[in-house]
Amino acid sequence: MVGPAGRLRTLCLLAVSVWGIATNAQAADLAVLCSQGLKTALDELVPQFERANGDHLIITYDTSAILKAQIETGKPFDVAVLTPPLITALIQQGKVTDGTATMLARTGVGLAVKKGTTRPDIGSAEALKRALTSAGSVAYSTSGASGAVFAAALQKLGIADEVKARGKAIPNGLTGDVVARGEADLAVQLMPELMSVSGVDVVGPFPAEVQSFVVLTGGISVTADKARAEAFLAFLKSSAAEAVIRAKGLEPG
Known part of the structure; x- marks a missing residue:
């Protein structure tokens, strides 16, 4: 015969079980x-x-x-x-x-370099232009929204053909990974995407003159x-x- 304490323990276990089922049903x-x-x-x-x-x-x-x-x-x-x-x-x-x-x-588009390398000045449109044209190659996205922002910035700077001729177009994924592996000198993408790559140093966002927000x-x-x-x-x-x-x-x- 089950005493009062046993019945109480059984009721408590039943209550916990029912609560768990109800919680799982709600999730x-x-x-x-x-x-x-x-x-x-x-x-x-x-x-x-x-x-x-x-x-x-x-x-x-x-x-x-x-x-x-x-x-x-x-x-x-x-x-x-x-x-x-x-x-x-x-x-x-x-x-x-x-x-x-x-x-x-x-968020806006920014620029990153391989971790530990020299960070170029991109504080003005002219400085960004020098950084992009002096780099051996620039990794940029072709399918993301950052690609459209970058293309518009290159047009404003008048260096679209020059940069893209030496660029590394990335159809998907993170451009920072390409730079971290040493396959390009500069990475261009949205700021949070650049910040997510441990092997790069984020130089900063593009200057206001050529920046567009996504x-x-x-x-x-x-x-x-x-x-x-x-x-x-x-x-x-x-x-x-x-x-x-x-x-x-x-x-x-």
Whole structure:
């Protein structure tokens, strides 16, 4: 015969079991397709969100253009973080819910060199021009938003043909990795992407005269659990998240 203490212990174990089942039922996976520009910030923020919210984030990083193409060919997702024109296009295609676009951050393009090597002066447009034309080769992205910013800067400086003739075009991945391996002298990409490579020294952002900012915007899939997706975007707009975003080379939205 089970006494009062035994019955109480059984009831407590049952309560814990029921609570665990309920908690697991409430948690869910959230698929996020995210531009590489936000990766360094999310590396730190994802564990915080998962601890506070309970949902598990499954994140795929790539350039905005590549992720948009994957969505168009049917890749499932709950939240996409891309550049605003691409989010707008996906809304028009009926893949992202209208009214959910949320500006999260913006960042500019910068320059990096192999760790321990001399950092060129890029404090003005003329100084940047000298740095780019005197380098043996410059690694730059061709598929990311930084590639368009770099192309526009080269046009303004009047050195597009000269730099690209000796450039190293990178279709995807981090240009800083190319420089860290010694395959190019300078790396050009978004600031947080450069900061994520341990084998380079980030010289700094392009000067204001030739700088353009890349904006990163979140949008929710039409097939997503909207409340869960909204909770993630709201977390990225919180003051704690914004502090991390700023520390990783971006300006919070």
